[in-house]
Amino acid sequence: MENIPAGNQFSFWVEDGLFIFLILILFILLYLIWKNRQQKNVQSASQKQVELIKEGFELSEDCILVLSPKLEVVYANKAMEKFLRLGEEYLFASFAVELKFKPKKEWVRFEQLLKEDSPQRGSTLRRYPNITMSIGDNKDEILVNLYFDISTSADQDHLAWKYMVILHDLRMKEAYKVSEYRHQITKLPNQAQAIEDMNAFYSRSHLSHNKLAVIAISIDQFSEIRSMVGYHQLNKIMIKLAKYMKDLANKREVEVYHAYENNFLLIVPEVFDDEEVNRLVDKIQNDLKAFYKVQDINLQLSTSVGISFYPDGNVGRNQLNNAYKALSKAQSLGMGRREYFSSVGGKFVFDEIKLYQEMPDALSNREFEVFYQPIVDAKTHEIVSAEALIRWIHPKLGMIPPYVFIPLMEKTGFIIELGRYILDEVLRQLKRWEIFRFKPITVSINMTMIEIESGNFVDEVRQKIAYAQVNPELLKFEITEGSAMNGEANTIAQFHRLKELGVGISLDDFGTGYTSFSYLKKFPADVLKIDKSLVDYILTEEDDRKIVQAMILLAHSLQMKVVVEGIENRDMADLLTVFGCDYFQGYYFAKPLPLFEIQGMLRQQSQKMGH
Numbered sequence: 001m002e003n004i005p006a007g008n009q010f011s012f013w014v015e016d017g018l019f020i021f022l023i024l025i026l027f028i029l030l031y032l033i034w035k036n037r038q039q040k041n042v043q044s045a046s047q048k049q050v051e052l053i054k055e056g057f058e059l060s061e062d063c064i065l066v067l068s069p070k071l072e073v074v075y076a077n078k079a080m081e082k083f084l085r086l087g088e089e090y091l092f093a094s095f096a097v098e099l100k101f102k103p104k105k106e107w108v109r110f111e112q113l114l115k116e117d118s119p120q121r122g123s124t125l126r127r128y129p130n131i132t133m134s135i136g137d138n139k140d141e142i143l144v145n146l147y148f149d150i151s152t153s154a155d156q157d158h159l160a161w162k163y164m165v166i167l168h169d170l171r172m173k174e175a176y177k178v179s180e181y182r183h184q185i186t187k188l189p190n191q192a193q194a195i196e197d198m199n200a201f202y203s204r205s206h207l208s209h210n211k212l213a214v215i216a217i218s219i220d221q222f223s224e225i226r227s228m229v230g231y232h233q234l235n236k237i238m239i240k241l242a243k244y245m246k247d248l249a250n251k252r253e254v255e256v257y258h259a260y261e262n263n264f265l266l267i268v269p270e271v272f273d274d275e276e277v278n279r280l281v282d283k284i285q286n287d288l289k290a291f292y293k294v295q296d297i298n299l300q301l302s303t304s305v306g307i308s309f310y311p312d313g314n315v316g317r318n319q320l321n322n323a324y325k326a327l328s329k330a331q332s333l334g335m336g337r338r339e340y341f342s343s344v345g346g347k348f349v350f351d352e353i354k355l356y357q358e359m360p361d362a363l364s365n366r367e368f369e370v371f372y373q374p375i376v377d378a379k380t381h382e383i384v385s386a387e388a389l390i391r392w393i394h395p396k397l398g399m400i401p402p403y404v405f406i407p408l409m410e411k412t413g414f415i416i417e418l419g420r421y422i423l424d425e426v427l428r429q430l431k432r433w434e435i436f437r438f439k440p441i442t443v444s445i446n447m448t449m450i451e452i453e454s455g456n457f458v459d460e461v462r463q464k465i466a467y468a469q470v471n472p473e474l475l476k477f478e479i480t481e482g483s484a485m486n487g488e489a490n491t492i493a494q495f496h497r498l499k500e501l502g503v504g505i506s507l508d509d510f511g512t513g514y515t516s517f518s519y520l521k522k523f524p525a526d527v528l529k530i531d532k533s534l535v536d537y538i539l540t541e542e543d544d545r546k547i548v549q550a551m552i553l554l555a556h557s558l559q560m561k562v563v564v565e566g567i568e569n570r571d572m573a574d575l576l577t578v579f580g581c582d583y584f585q586g587y588y589f590a591k592p593l594p595l596f597e598i599q600g601m602l603r604q605q606s607q608k609m610g611h
């Protein structure tokens with residue numbers, strides 16, 4: 001250092017210092033670039049999520065706010081922007097609006113409420129129905145339904161969303177009363193509340209990708225129970241039932257509602273496995289069986305259940321309706337049943353209005369096709385008959401099953417048009433088989449009450465048979481037991497007239513309605529078709545065996561033949577042959593087949609039998 005001149009010493013010192021300074025600046029720069037990039041990555045990741053969120057929520061009437069773990073605004077939908085009067089640059093900025101809520105008596109700041117670490121029942125969703133809130137300095141108290149979903153899965157470092165806040169502004173409802181959202185007797189939230197809650201559940205399900213289940217439960221034979229125990233006891237039963245449901249909801253993540261009268265709704269907002277829902281329903285159906293004691297008598301409550309899952313082909317708001325549809329199907333099958341709403345393959349939900357509009361064209365475009373399901377002799381297993389079952393082969397949606405469009409057609413009357421078409425097709429086919437010398441088989445056509453009550457049905461059938469020159473004995477009409485019994489008084493006369501044409505009449509789905517013996521005696525049916533649901537457990541259930549045996553005896557005593565539907569295995573067929581059943585129809589023998597396939601079977605059979 002001594003050898004270095006003083007001026008140089010200074011310049012070295014300056015250069016050294018400058019160097020270190022430059023390095024420092026470089027580091028700072030690099031750090032800033034890194035930080036910036038990091039932030040950009042983070043923002044682009046969260047922007048992607050925002051896009052996803054937007055898709056679902058932009059149009060929602062509810063106010064939706066999504067916040068990052070640091071309470072930055074990741075997203076606010078239009079309704080929320082308006083509700084909170086958010087300024088221009090609120091995205092990715094800290095949430096700056098002061099919100100206060102009054103969950104009990106005290107006002108609580110929004111952040112405090114968010115971070116309260118007592119999620120209800122370990123669920124990530126918190127629900128505060130009818131809570132009072134205020135925004136900023138404004139002293140106005142606003143009544144809202146408030147929901148938080150606190151994501152635990154969000155990757156904290158990547159600014160993914162953590163809090164989703166959903167507000168339902170109840171000022172929008174004119175003359176709103178809390179009592180409108182509660183069932184009067186049981187004080188459980190009612191259907192109106194369920195519909196509002198569902199919006200929040202959907203939003204959540206949309207993000208978590210878990211399913212949402214709606215379970216509609218109905219107490220069977222409610223009016224019978226009421227007439228048995230009186231309304232006072234009935235109210236007690238309902239209150240006890242409500243308590244049972246509430247306890248259930250306290251133990252697992254389920255929301256319970258008393259929709260109306262004997263109908264309860266359960267919403268499972270986060271379904272990981274469909275089987276869970278099944279087990280829950282098992283438990284409820286079982287628990288309610290031995291549920292209530294009136295004096296010393298155990299009142300066995302039987303419940304019918306309809307279930308629908310979101311998404312699984314359910315489009316948002318349809319889900320509740322679809323659960324009810326499943327429920328009504330369950331009820332139509334008897335007591336204590338459970339049905340799932342299913343759209344074919346889980347892919348489509350059929351837009352009923354669209355289908356309705358398309359029906360007339362579909363008929364002229366020949367999109368309807370008659371399938372034939374063989375009916376075999378119980379002893380020889382030879383095909384002696386077939387049931388004509390209609391299929392709609394839709395150019396875009398594929399095969400639409402009859403349970404989707406037949407009820408729709410019945411409602412709109414279009415079934416009459418379709419019925420004519422099927423009759424024409426079947427008569428033409430019977431004639432062809434006769435010309436080509438197939439061994440004669442009878443064909444049965446399903447008909448509805450609307451057709452026979454339409455006035456000139458019998459005359460039309462007479463004309464069509466005459467025109468086709470077909471032996472009327474080869475034709476049968478099937479009417480379901482349920483609808484036959486509900487027909488108007490003069491309908492029986494129409495069936496007698498139909499019978500006089502020489503055609504046969506079958507009573508379909510027998511055992512699902514409540515036919516009286518005297519009615520059955522008057523009804524001119526020659527075939528009784530025992531419903532599949534009665535024979536499903538015939539191999540294991542002694543009671544079912546007794547019922548079916550008795551039905552067969554009853555039919556025979558009225559000179560009717562018996563077809564059992566839904567035979568799916570050999571053991572069932574063998575047992576029913578022993579019981580004296582005359583004919584079988586079921587997948588074990590054949591499914592409903594397109595024309596060329598049943599024709600192939602008939603041909604094969606003729607060759608075997610040497611016809």
Ligand code: C2E
Nearest residue numbers: 389390402403406446447448566567568585586587588592
């Ligand atoms: P249905 O008249 O009781 O017809 C029997 C139904 O049971 C058919 O269902 C058939 O495919 C099904 N099936 C037969 N064997 C078995 C089996 O072993 N296992 C199972 N799981 N199912 C079996 P499909 O074709 O879906 O028809 C359903 C209902 O739609 C029919 O019940 C009938 O009420 C109505 N339908 C069908 N075609 C027509 C029609 O052309 N006109 C009218 N009015 N109704 C029709």
Ligand code: MG
Nearest residue numbers: 387446478508
């Ligand atoms: Mg039928």
Ligand code: MG
Nearest residue numbers: 508509529565
């Ligand atoms: Mg049937």
